[in-house]
Structures are given as structure tokens and as C-alpha cells.
Amino acid sequence: EDKVVQSPLSLVVHEGDTVTLNCSYEVTNFRSLLWYKQEKKAPTFLFMLTSSGIEKKSGRLSSILDKKELFSILNITATQTGDSAVYLCAVRRNNNDMRFGAGTRLTVKP
Amino acid sequence: DSGVTQTPKHLITATGQRVTLRCSPRSGDLSVYWYQQSLDQGLQFLIQYYNGEERAKGNILERFSAQQFPDLHSELNLSSLELGDSALYFCASSVVGGGYTFGSGTRLTVV
Numbered sequence: 001e002d003k004v005v006q007s008p009l010s011l012v013v014h015e016g017d018t019v020t021l022n023c024s025y026e027v028t029n030f031r032s033l034l035w036y037k038q039e040k041k042a043p044t045f046l047f048m049l050t051s052s053g054i055e056k057k058s059g060r061l062s063s064i065l066d067k068k069e070l071f072s073i074l075n076i077t078a079t080q081t082g083d084s085a086v087y088l089c090a091v092r093r094n095n096n097d098m099r100f101g102a103g104t105r106l107t108v109k110p
Numbered sequence: 111d112s113g114v115t116q117t118p119k120h121l122i123t124a125t126g127q128r129v130t131l132r133c134s135p136r137s138g139d140l141s142v143y144w145y146q147q148s149l150d151q152g153l154q155f156l157i158q159y160y161n162g163e164e165r166a167k168g169n170i171l172e173r174f175s176a177q178q179f180p181d182l183h184s185e186l187n188l189s190s191l192e193l194g195d196s197a198l199y200f201c202a203s204s205v206v207g208g209g210y211t212f213g214s215g216t217r218l219t220v221v
Contacts, residue, residue, distance in 0.1 A: 034209050034210075036209070041214050041215060042112065042200060042212035042213060042214050042215055043153070043200075043212050044212075045209030045210070045211070046209075047209075048209050088152075088153065090153075095165070095166045096141070096143075096158060096165065096166060097143070097155045097158055097166045097168055098143070098155060098210065099155065100145075100152055100153035100154075100155075101152070102152045103152060
């Protein structure tokens, strides 16, 4: 059965800390892996990764995919209170549906 | 504003009832995806439509059905509602740089 597993489930850090969120997957017909940030409402898109070893970067956020070991990490450096959210990992399959992990709830304290 | 419009934003109904959730994708987008998000299940893929045709099906109950109309808006019909159907229902469309764009969701509460 297809699985997308995120760890940790929750994380509390202080402003300025660096965090690493993990996502491992076992999915048939893998096409790409996506990261989303969800605050109060709808998830907002962060990154899409299709190739191993190529880092995607946006400001203080970066992500990389390892298709051999079937995992991805999302790094956030110099965290701010505005980074507090649930971070969702999703795997898109060839038929275009996406399977989501349960998410990592990040709390950044001042 | 993501460009994906969902109505209503909130819905409260009784067990056994039927409701219809509506989604309009971004202008020009042909695909609509429906997701259910509950506290204990996370985001679950329900169904996808592409240009009026069902394209992929996930964990959608038989009590639930969907369709996409010629103007590309979609409706998700939930019938014989149970307490456990209370959840956020999201619609998504398109691939923005590879990612889907989600609507703001409909919060369904079954009492």
C-alpha cells in the first residue's frame, strides 16, 4: 500500500533555530514530491521535486529529494514565528493524484 | 486569492442529510481534485475530474459522488451524512510550477 510518512509529527523551536523536516515514501508510479505549508486554511505550495540531488531553494527554505532512498527533507533556516504551520509532504503519481503525509506541526516561539 | 473558488465556506447539517459542495477551478484549468481533511486522517484524495471526465479515484465513499460540468465547475455530493463526515473539504486545480492550487475549503459539520 502506498505510504507517505513524515517526521517528526510536531516540533517546537525558538526563533533563529534551523529545522529539518523529513518525508519518506513508498508509492507506486512516482512522478514528483511536493511540499506544502498549511496555516489556518488551504495548503500553499512550496516546492516540487522530481530529480534526485537537486536542491530547490526559496529564501530561508530549501528542499532536496533522494529517489534511491525514497525520502525528502525540507530545511528552514533562521526560523521566524511566521514559519509556524503544518508542513505537508505529498507524492504525486503518474495518474496525477497526490498522496499526502500526516504533516509536521512546527511551532516557532519568540 | 488562489483563483480556485469554493462555496459554501461553512456548512452545518444533520446526520442523514445530503449536501452539495461547489468548486470553480482557476480560469482555463481543466482539472479539479477533491480532498477531505479531517483531524485524524490528514488530507485524503477523493476524486479527480479532467474536462468533465472522471480521471482518478481515491478513498471516496459510495455515499459520495462528484461531477464536473461543461463550464468546468465541479460539485461534490455527500449523502446519508454521518458524524464522521465532518471535515474540511478542499478542491484543487492546475499545476502552478508543478504544485496544485487549493481553494479555501468548505468546513462541513454534521451534528
